[in-house]
Amino acid sequence: MSTIPLVSIICLCYNHERFLTEALNSVLAQTYPNIEVVVVDDASTDGSADIIQTYLEANPQIRFISTEYNRGNCTAFNMGWRASNGDYLIDFATDDVxxxxxxxxxxxxxxxxxxSYGVIYTDAAYINDNSEPIGFHYKRDRKGRLLSFAPSGYIFKELLQQYIICPPTMMVRRQVLETLKGYDESLAYEDFDFWIRSSKLYQYFYLDQVTTKRRVHASSLSKSWYGKGNRLLASTIKVCEKAARLVQTAEEKRALVQRLKYEARHAYLTDNFEEAKALLLLLKKEARLPLSYIFLLLLSKYKLSFSFARRFYYRIRYGT
Structure with missing residues (x-):
């Protein structure tokens, strides 16, 4: 029997035909000797199933789960980790490396x-659809020293306030998922909710290494985050409501208020008026609304669009 911890890599696939071979090869090439590989296909409609089958035939140690119909990342991952045995787990999308x-x-x-440490996260290299490098998650100086904020410890406040972690870099202690009972399957995405719930109970540790290549492409969830009517924003509201119930200190409340202001602004400026209204009403429960946000709430009620202002800003700043 092995004396070193077992690590389960839960490989989540949904229409990743183009990237699947590179992803699975990177899992099988790990230098660590005690790994359990669980592949979960969330009812892909492309050629992913055929590629997975070739890997199963060549690598009988790989465990395979089919969701039978498309259930989304949260449910697919829960099916994978509950069928696994690892002391530690990695949630690995098969368009990453x-x-x-x-x-x-x-x-x-x-x-x-x-x-007390439940999660380790790291830096990531970003790649495009052709696996070409396009940058890193964290900013560094010319000598490679970290410039971005990447905290360790009990970081609930920090995770509530702003986006810090590159999700695919995380390794999670199994006990964390057992305590939380996995991801919330009512949500359209998992990371914000996982961060909020887990960081109240466990410490995080930042390992200053690049361990993962994260792919940024047209079908990435983040590309459509504030798309009009997108389910992701509705899930964000649910997580903010959860966070409001977990807040205990004045600093945590300030972090929540900052998050709500940020989300409300972006919701309004992308014509998600109902979501903006819900976020502003939640903000009103937590703090006295500044005059500008009272005005924003009024505009949201009457669905007056200023999305052109956001588009103009991004065109000036990013040329897009």
């Missing part, structure tokens, strides 16, 4: 931390 020593580095870090 693991660097060969990813698991080894994170397990080495975990062995130096006590049980």
């Amino acid at each position: 693991l660097l060969p020593d990813r698991v080894e580095k994170q397990i080495t870090a975990f062995t130096q931390l006590d049980q």
